[in-house]
Every structure is written in C-alpha cells, then in structure tokens.
Amino acid sequence: MSSPNIAPLHDRALIRVSGPDAEHFLQNLVTADIDELADPGSTLSALLTPQGKILFDFLIYKQNSGYLIDAPKETSADLLKRLTFYRLRAKVDLEAAGEDVCVFALWGGDLSDTNGAELVVIDPRLAALGQRVVGPTGFADASAATVKDLEAYDAHRVALGVPEGLKDFAYSDIFPHDADMDQLGGVSFKKGCYVGQEVVSRVHHRGTARKRFIQIEAAGALPEKGTSVIANDKSVGELGSSTMIDGQAFGVALLRLDKVHQAIENGVPLTCGDVAITVKLPDWAEFGWPDAKAAE
Template sequence: MPSAKITHLTDRALIRVAGDDAHHFLQNLVTADIEKTDENGACAGALLTPQGKILFDFLIYKTADGYLLDAPLETAPDLLKRLTFYRLRAKVDLEYMDEDLGVIAVWNGTAVFETALLAVTDPRVPALGERVVGKVGSLLAENTAEAASLEDYDFHRIALGVPEGLKDFDYSDIFPHDADLDQLGGVSFSKGCYVGQEVVSRVHHRGTSRKRFVLVESSDKLPEKGTPVTSGGKSIGELGSSTGQIGLALVRLDKAAQAKDNGTPLQCGVAKVQVRIPDWASFSWPEQSTAN
C-alpha cells in the first residue's frame, strides 16, 4: 500500500475573514452556502462578476473566529482588495495571512499533525486528500509522510479531473458551470442572492450549460495550455493544465458527443486524444447532439 504523500502548496495563500458580520458578509457575496461551511468545516466557492463569470475561485475553511480563504497566491492580493471593496460598513476584519502560515496537501493516505490550525478533507472531491493549515515549517518537520512536489500534487489533481482557476482557466472568462464548480459543491441554488446569482441560477434551472471541463487522455504528450481540442479540424474546446499524457479541457459537450457518435477522432495539437467525464461528476454526454 503506498504511503501518504505531503507537499507545501507554495502557489496558495490565505486570507482571514473574521468579525461579527463575517458569516453574513460571505453568505451574501460568494457562490457557496456558508451555512454548510459552518457544518462541514470547508467548502469550495467563488466570487463572481455581476455577469456571473468567475472572478476568483477558492476554498473556504471555518475557524474558531471566522473563516480562511485558500486562494491562488498570484491573485490573492487582488481578492483581498475586492473583498475590501464589498465590505462597506460590515463589521468584518480582512487580513492577508503571514507567509509562515500556509496550506499543506496530504494524499494517498492520512497523516497526523499536532501543530495544525485546522485539517479538513478537501471539500471538492474526497480523493484529493486533506488540506492542512498551520506553520509550514512545523507541519513539515513533525510529519513522516513521503515528501512530494507541487508538480506531484498537480498530477494527482489533474488525474482526478478537478479544474482550478489560473491553472485551467482565466478569471472573468467562464461561468461556474463551465468550471464544474456546481458539481464540486461550490455553488448554492437555494441560499438566496449573491453577486452574479441570477445568471448562474438561470443556467442551472434551464439546463443550458453546454461547456464543461472533462479529462483528456492521449498516448502522446499533450501540448501547452490553450491548445484547441479539435474534431474534424474544427475547435470544440481548449486544453487547460496537463501533465504528460493526461490533462483537463473545457469542451462543448454536444460537439464531443457528436464526435464520439460519429467515430470522428479528436486531436489536441498533433496529439490524438480521448475525452471522458470524471468519475465524481453527475453530468453526462448529451444522448443526441443537435449541434451544427
């Protein structure tokens, strides 16, 4: 049985959201249901544009005095600025956490951390493993799990078919359904209004989501991010992150289903590829394509 693997997610940063109004502030702002976050300890979520597109995506952790947002390091300062913009008169403390406090990922097993601030099963897909927050140096020193790299973790994430902002898609470019965020527990359709809620709700209830992230596999090495996935020479999607012969791509489900039905080969650059829906997803290929 393989031993647990552990790595410091150096591409992530933490933002503290605390104060008397922290719960209501987030509940009225982000896609996730913060009531469920309080119950389960963690959830996925996003902050949208008023037009319903993903402006930032992140994980949310419940703490003793509020919440921590686990977000991409590259855009965390911008996320903090945007949260500050929305704060207005709410009694909310917003703080970019010290660099010594970080996020550790543990997968392919479990590990015990005496000094952890919190440890939760990844709320998107349990097979992703655990997310542990604390002083990075102490967490790494006290654990005997097999040390792994950030690239190792990305391979694990990609193999499970879980997309992430910046790595797989650009911000302000796609809707939560496109990024499978509704499938990953990051969107509430019952809690009431939040920024962009009307558009997201309309897509959900009309069942009009035509694009989704799916797994892409090839016997050849996949090309760089942004390379079109084509059917009969016509683009049906675009490659996101990849590691060797497996990757993620945002594709038109109807076009991909049509290619499957017709036996039309799919390509990404010069690589011949196959696409499949992740095991955890509840959506499926359209039974009959009406695409032109």
C-alpha cells in the same frame, strides 16, 4: 504500509475573515452556502462578476467562528482588495495571513499525528483529492508523510479531472458550470442572492451549460495549455492542465459537450495539437453527454 504524501502549496495564500458579521458578509457575496458550513468545515466557492463569470475561485475553511480563504497567491492581493471594497460598514476584519503559515495538500492516507497544524479538513471538492492542511511552513518536513512538490500534487489533481482557476482557465472568462463548480460543491442553488446569482441560477435551472471541463487522455505528451481540441477541422474547446503518469498523458479540457459527443458518435477523431486524444466524463460528474443531434 506506505506513508501519505504531503506537498506545500507555495502557489496558494490565505486570507483571514473574522468579526461579528463575517458569516453574513461572505454569505451575501460568494457562491457557496456559508450558513451551512460546520465548524470546522470547508467548501469550494467563488466570487463572480455581476454577469455571473468567475472573478476569483477559492476554498473557504470555517474555524472557531472565523474563516480562512485559500486562494491562488498570484491574485490573493486583488481578492483581498475586492473583499475590502464590498465590506462597507460590515463589522468584518480582513487580513492576509503571514508568510509563516502555509497550505499543504495531503493525499494517499492520513497522518497519525497532526499536532502543530492549525486546521486539517477533507478537500471539499472531492474526497479522492485528500486533505488540506493549514500549518507552519515547516509542518511537512516535521510530519511522518512523504514530502512531494507542487508538480506532484497537480498531477494528482489533473488525473482526477478537477480544474482550478488560473491553472486551467482565466478569471472573468467562464461561468461556474463551465468549471464544474456545481458538481464539486461550490455553488448553492438554495441560498439567497449573491453577486452574479441570477445568471448562474438561470443556467442551472434551464440546463443550458454547453461547455464543461472533462478529462482527456493520450498515449504521448499533450501540448501546452490553451491548445485547441479539434474535431472535423474545427475547434471544440481547449486544453487546460496536463501531466504524464507512468508514460500516459492525462489532462483536463474545457469542451463543447454536444460537439464532442457528436464527433464520438460519428467516429470522428479528436486531436489536441498533433496528438490523438480520447475523452471521458469524470467519474464524479453527475452530468452526462447531451444529445449529439443538438450540435447539428
């Protein structure tokens, strides 16, 4: 039996949140329901602008009554500053984890020995993504898994149609529904208020999410991120990440579902750059195609 794959995610950083008010502090700020997290447990979540757009997206792990926030390294310092700004008089300790701790992605099987790992959890977005491991920087090399690079993990993620902030969309640009966060367990519609909650709740209950990240495929390599997807000489969205697997191109794109469905219904070709593409809803998506007539 082949060994699982493990990849050090050097583009991620960890923030530790602890103290008597840690749970209450996060519960009042982020999109996920922190009160419902098991120990250990994990969830996708985000911190929004007051207008309901994604300011930061991240994973949260509960561990020994404290929390770890797994966020893009590029913006982790800004996230830590923003959390500190919101702390006010709450009894919460916030600090960046040291460089001796790393986040790993594990997929294609389980490790028989996780000794040395600080935390091992199933990826809360989608079980098919595998597991997230927090451990010392040398954990992957000491494990029985096949060590892969970040590019291999991103190919695995993109092939499953799961978008990520910065890699697929810019911050302060789109709403949680656009990024499928409501589908991937990152938004609670039952908890109390948090920053941006009113807008997100309205979109959800009115069913007015017109744009979504969905999957695209092509016979040849796709162009660079941000390239428009075209139907009838008009843009219906743009490409996020893409990858090649066994000669086939896979990608995720943020598209106007009504316009894309109308194009499909009318037999209109879809292209990205000069590449002909096909589109499909992710297998895990609970949303369907809207009425094509709505785009007219």
